Amino acid sequence: MKDLLKENQITKLLGIRYPIIEGGMAQIGDGNLAAAISNEGGFGQIAISGMSPNKFRQELELAASKTSLPFGVNIPISGHFSYNEYFDVIEENKELISAVSLSSGDPRSYIPFFKNLGLKVMVVVGTVKHARNAEKAGADIVICEGFEAGGRNSPYELTLFSLIPQVRRAVQIPVVAAGGISSGQGMLAALVLGADGVQIGTRFIATKECIAHESYKQLLVDSNDSDTTIMERSIGGVNRVVKSNYVDGVLQLEKQAISFQELFPYINGYKNKLGALQGNLEEGWVHAGQSVGLIDSIVSVEELFVQIMQELKQSHQSLFQNVEQILK
Numbered sequence: 001m002k003d004l005l006k007e008n009q010i011t012k013l014l015g016i017r018y019p020i021i022e023g024g025m026a027q028i029g030d031g032n033l034a035a036a037i038s039n040e041g042g043f044g045q046i047a048i049s050g051m052s053p054n055k056f057r058q059e060l061e062l063a064a065s066k067t068s069l070p071f072g073v074n075i076p077i078s079g080h081f082s083y084n085e086y087f088d089v090i091e092e093n094k095e096l097i098s099a100v101s102l103s104s105g106d107p108r109s110y111i112p113f114f115k116n117l118g119l120k121v122m123v124v125v126g127t128v129k130h131a132r133n134a135e136k137a138g139a140d141i142v143i144c145e146g147f148e149a150g151g152r153n154s155p156y157e158l159t160l161f162s163l164i165p166q167v168r169r170a171v172q173i174p175v176v177a178a179g180g181i182s183s184g185q186g187m188l189a190a191l192v193l194g195a196d197g198v199q200i201g202t203r204f205i206a207t208k209e210c211i212a213h214e215s216y217k218q219l220l221v222d223s224n225d226s227d228t229t230i231m232e233r234s235i236g237g238v239n240r241v242v243k244s245n246y247v248d249g250v251l252q253l254e255k256q257a258i259s260f261q262e263l264f265p266y267i268n269g270y271k272n273k274l275g276a277l278q279g280n281l282e283e284g285w286v287h288a289g290q291s292v293g294l295i296d297s298i299v300s301v302e303e304l305f306v307q308i309m310q311e312l313k314q315s316h317q318s319l320f321q322n323v324e325q326i327l328k
């Protein structure tokens with residue numbers, strides 16, 4: 001196993017022990033969880049989605065008070081939104097963080113700002129073309145995210161198994177794999193396909209340190225492989241969420257081809273907050289990825305890291321034996 005992780009590009013670039021990044025998670029990716037993940041040797045990230053600039057500043061300070069290890073910030077780039085106040089907070093606190101991840105929109109015009117602050121820039125992509133563009137624009141790391149992932153995905157809907165080796169072939173910079181990875185086995189598979197590290201979202205929700213409502217965490221424990229679905233296709237979005245009566249209602253509305261303005265009251269961040277933080281799944285919705293069926297307990301972040309690294313080691317050994325057998 002040491003060989004696989006030796007001279008790892010991600011651990012070197014981010015100054016961390018294990019190439020495991022916390023995916024930005026709207027509403028629940030706070031400073032406490034980011035610090036807990038960094039303290040276990042991963043790379044925690046505070047997600048600005050769902051936070052006011054003031055709250056974001058507080059979460060940055062909180063994370064910095066709970067860890068002396070590197071952590072970062074996730075910023076989904078959307079055309080309709082002004083990020084200036086968040087960028088000011090990042091500039092004022094640039095010593096506290098070591099990298100940002102940019103997702104959702106076109107990151108190219110934003111990259112120089114962060115690079116000039118001395119931060120590493122990671123860009124979340126869903127196609128080879130976007131990976132190439134990110135590299136050309138100066139990104140340090142590409143995070144290729146498959147359609148299995150919880151949260152908002154690329155409209156191209158490529159799955160991770162196909163995406164990793166094609167992105168690996170297309171770019172020189174380090175590649176991180178995201179989507180459907182909840183275990184050491186998944187991590188090993190990503191490394192075998194050519195990734196240098198992994199980004200995990202869904203599995204970190206069912207941890208003791210996550211601020212998500214207990215009933216959301218329990219819902220993940222109780223959910224199976226087919227318990228997620230895609231919302232927002234009718235308005236050009238791809239948002240992977242947990243199935244529920246509420247989400248069924250949204251999908252029915254989408255069948256009526258209603259406009260974005262009409263749909264917005266049902267799919268907005270407030271409705272996500274209701275589900276994620278208050279556990280109100282009658283009036284709100286929550287995200288999860290397809291590997292949710294692998295989650296069978298709510299554990300501490302420390303226990304999760306121990307578990308993932310044990311699984312990685314064991315699956316590496318059995319893979320090795322299996323391949324030896326095949327090659328004989």
Ligand SMILES: Cc1cc2nc3c(=O)[nH]c(=O)nc-3n(C[C@H](O)[C@H](O)[C@H](O)COP(=O)(O)O)c2cc1C
Binds near residue numbers: 148151
């Ligand atoms: C609850 C939740 C919220 C998310 N919010 C964001 C977000 O605000 N920004 C972002 O770039 N990705 C977001 N994602 C995607 C994650 O950063 C990550 O790439 C993804 O969860 C990886 O797939 P997995 O869920 O199968 O582990 C979210 C995912 C989840 C589960």
